[in-house]
Amino acid sequence: MKPFSRLLCISAALLALNASAAAETxxxxxxxxxxxxxxxxxxxxxxxxxxxxxxxxxxxxxxxxxxxxxxxxxxxxxxxxxxxxxxxxxxxxxxxxxxxxxxxxxxxxxxxxxxxxxxxxxxxxxxxxxxxxxxxxxxxxxxxxxxxxxxxxxxxxxxxxxxxxxxxxxxxxxxxxxxxxxxxxxxxxxxxxxxxxDQYHDTTIKAGMTALEVLEERRLAQPMGLRGNGKRSVYAADAWRSGTSLATLEATVRGLKQHFLPGLTLLLENGNQPELAPRIRSQFDEVLENFPDMDKPMAPLLAEDGHYSELQGLFVDVSQLTTLVNDQAAVALGVVRGFNSSDGD
CATH class of the missing domain: 1.20.1420.20 (M75 peptidase, HXXE motif)
Known part of the structure; x- marks a missing residue:
């Protein structure tokens, strides 16, 4: 094949590839x-x-x-x-x-x-x-x-x-x-x-939403005594034996930021409320700013009122993130949550 013909073929292939990418929703x-x-x-x-x-x-x-x-x-x-x-x-x-x-x-x-x-x-x-x-x-x-x-x-x-x-x-x-x-x-x-x-569009968004609900309601609020019987109990947290309950929260939030947020951001930026994307990204950062200071066993934080406020601050930040994603972003993207979607992990 002559060099000019080869260039034409390569150019045509690139144009077709770009057109295909542009056609994707x-x-x-x-x-x-x-x-x-x-x-x-x-x-x-x-x-x-x-x-x-x-x-x-x-x-x-x-x-x-x-x-x-x-x-x-x-x-x-x-x-x-x-x-x-x-x-x-x-x-x-x-x-x-x-x-x-x-x-x-x-x-x-x-x-x-x-x-x-x-x-x-x-x-x-x-x-x-x-x-x-x-x-x-x-x-x-x-x-x-x-x-x-x-x-x-x-x-x-x-x-x-x-x-x-x-x-x-x-x-x-x-x-x-x-x-x-x-x-x-x-x-x-x-x-x-x-x-x-196409069903995996909503399924993936709901997975992120459920993870945030479980993190807020069951992995934080329940051990803090804000749900259930109203008593603080480290045994309601996960990974209490190793003292890594709070470290697991950080890892989950970082995982959501890395593996879930980019796709969510793309959808929001191409939707009718693009301003939500930077707000959610900023709130992820706000939650993560609690660490590494919060990378410590939960038990002493629950036992001492003076340290309990650290957990309260983290809980408020997580709650705000959950509201942004599960209420505002979900509504903007037309995703409807099922009843009691946090009932399970």
Missing amino acids: PAQQARQQWHQEILTGYEHLAEQAGAFADAAGSWCSSPSEQGRTTTEKAWREAFMAWQAVRFVNFGPIETDNRSWQFQFWPDPKNLIARKARYLLSSDEPATAGTIDDSGVAVQGFPMAEYLLFDQPFNQGERALPAGRSCDLLVLVAGHIRDTADQQLRDWQAFRAPYLAN
Whole structure:
């Protein structure tokens, strides 16, 4: 092919590509952005889950104080990676209660501790099949958190790195790794139906809205005693054993800002209330300005009135963010919430 003809072909292809992109609606463009952003989140989760499984295996094969520190850090980093994509409540994550496999919460009956005691007292050796058959309370981050951080457990004779406890930790970490790898593969395969189906426009927006409602009402207001029986209780928060309840909130907000907000911004900027986009972005920043000062255990903040005001300030910022997204942006985009959409996580 002559150089001039080749240039004509390249130019025609670029024009066709640009025309195709221009023909896409803002909703289609937003879904493309959401899929890619969420994919990035799942890639990070799979990477961190693999690092946690490796750290647990190395420590249990050769116990040391440094090994424990490394394993606890790896658990935290993997758990925070999960928090960043926790808002996605549709698609492959619904397979086999996969979100519950990552994080069984809430746990008002302390099922995680009961399951751990049962498995550790059994005469049968624990295997990968044991974890698969024992239910979601055994399979995810909270079970690993119990083994690593529960104070009464770690003062007893079965405290890590005791052999059977280490076996269980390694198996649980391996299950988390395998689940994260499968979720990543399934989300990659989900691209075509996600982009082709218009229903995922509202579904994705509602996922972000639900995550904010759950964060405000159940992960903050309930432990603060602002809902339910009116009593402050750290046990109503998630990840209280490791003292990372507030760190998980930060990770969720950062995840929403990174993986959800760009697509929402695109829709708002192409809608009839473009001024909402910078206001919502600014409110995300306002919430995150509470950290890293709020990256501390929740229990002392709940116990002391002088520190309780820190939680109150965070709650007000989160409430304002929820109102902006769930009321104003949702109305602007024509998204109608279902009844009691925060009833679940």
